[in-house]
Amino acid sequence: MNHLPLIIKREYLTKVRNKSFILMTFLSPLIMIGLFMLIFYLTQLNNSKERTISILDETGTISQIFTEDEDETTTYNILKGISLEEAKKQVQETEEYGLLHIPKMTSTEEIAEQIKFYSEDSPSQKFISRLERQLSKELTDVAMVKNGVEVELVESSKMNVAIVQESFTGERTSKFVNYSKLGFGLAAGYLLFMFIIIYGNMIMRSVIEEKTNRIIEVIISSVKPVQLLMGKIIGTSLAGITQFLMWVILGGIMMVVFSLVFGVDLAGMQTAQQTELLAQGADMNMQMQISEVYQSLPLGNLVVAFFIFFIGGYLLYSSLYAAIGAAVDNETDTQQFMMPIMVPLILAVYVGGFTVLEDPHGTVATIFSYIPFTSPVVMLMRIPFGVPLWQQLISVVILYISFTGTVWFASKIYRVGILMYGKKASYKEIFKWLKY
């Protein structure tokens, strides 16, 4: 008698109908978007602060670069004919943001070393950097003129290098494309990581629930424990996938609604890194770059591998979660057994992330993409950079063989553990169960 579909159906429906599950499904995207909006709003608020600073320029020439305002948030007040002490006092009284002091020196080098900024509180680093950038440019120009160098000539001689990377088979790539690939890989790996933690815990709780409700013995007098275990894992996974899909759909809808209502330009929400990347590849326009990323990504491979590694990795870990659930009596006892699960997972995400960033085909990254407990995450990170098919196949085979191993191991523990009430499980105890 195959009861698997029946068990899957029950597990799925119980999860999906659960009030807190429904609440989380609808609330999470709202909270996430809300948080995102809040952060965006606060960052803008922080940056758009209007400032007035006074400048005491004893050279009388350098301060002219501050006349035209760069971003219209800073007002410059050029002081003339007063001493530094008087200027300091005045700025303190008027509660301006600060005082920039440019002393008169004989050489430009000395001026460069002696420029000071006085302020009440420590100033924004971003603001100071901008001042420094403006001042160095001006002082450099002044020094060049002094040394008899023609500034225009220097400007026109400046070369901007953006190395175009091309593989021997003719695939072109660039820094931007590589970063995008890394983004894809990290996103896929992270998604799996989150999925394992959230829904693995859900499976564990559901096993514990059956134990504490004492229904387990009734059930396994009808079905084989392995069948119940598999039904639980599959049913919960389907509920998880449902929730994820709902999040994607709701998230998408809400993004659109928010951007329409609040008029936030979504395309304008770029991080500093992205802006920098764009600046580096300034000769290419955005459209071209996106199409280039799209073309250079092994999309078919990525999609297929994503499903294979996602399912394999998830099943591998969730069977272990189920085993933990079977071994303990309540959730507080699970802590000691969580370590062996969390360590390889975290290792996968962080070590994987860093080594792939360093070199997607480096030794460590390659080895980690074979070890079954890290391979799903690390391989998903590597695949956007193109991994030879044979490597992927070996990794998949190892993963699925290990999966049968962990399911065997988990079902052994599960079979014994679910019937053990009130006994505190230790590693030693569990090791003994394997022999029952």
Next chain:
Amino acid sequence: MSSILQAKDVVKKYGDYTALNKVSIDVPKGSIFGLLGPNGAGKTSLIRIINQITAPDAGEVLLDGAALQQFHVKDIGYMPEERGLYKSMKVGEQVLYLAQLKGLTKSEAKIRLQYWFEKFEIMDWWNKKIQELSKGMAQKIQFVVTVLHQPKLLIFDEPFSGFDPINANIIKDEILQLRDEGATVIFSTHRMESVEEMCDHIALIHKSNKVLDGKLTDVKRQYKSNTYQVGIAGGDNQQLRKTLNDKFELTDATFKSIDDDLKVNIKLQNGDTSNDLLSYLTSTGQVNHFVEVIPSVNDIFIQTVEKNN
């Protein structure tokens, strides 16, 4: 009478610990079979093997003459001692699910469930969640779950714990009715009075070994000590006692009586019959009370366990 269930030399080990040491039982068809034993004797281990929850390390279990197989689960109804239901699932839905796991189709299960719910007058529980029910109510549902698929063999582990006396009686009557309809019942319990009342066969497991089994009447016959409880009046009770004491093995007895009798237990020597005793007693005094002392299951239980300790 043929047997529905036979366990032959069943051995079960957990690591170094032997939970069952070559235990054999034979459950006759249509009987109510009491599986007795102190805590930790191995009863639950045996029941779990019969339910195929665990497998024996040696020996075999036959159901209706055939070795146990997965499809046999539909022939067995099991109410474990550690029992429960999904707390947040609705009653009707839950019972249907568990019945389907036992191999019933959904429509079949629905019809039978309606029958039982009407019988217990609990139709309005259908859409309630288990957590809204009292413990006794949940136990009733548990009973329905156990019997819904009309199994040939019913196994109850401490069936009356958690029931109030009224509901315990209802369940007892239902069990007896199921037996009359042809089912065989295995009882595992500490409550000796219910064994006395219901069981016709018993087996006693102690420290992983079966120490006693058979038809309850046979067991009792085997354990009776040829002792008779006597109430006799013959003028001077002290004198009477002395006379009897010279001839028989006497112990004091207590029972209710309206007469001022000498109350004693008289143990007969080998060869003597109750008629011999009675005729002697009638020649000595007025016999107001004469009854054979038959050991209760409780006595047998305690006696056997202590003997084997």
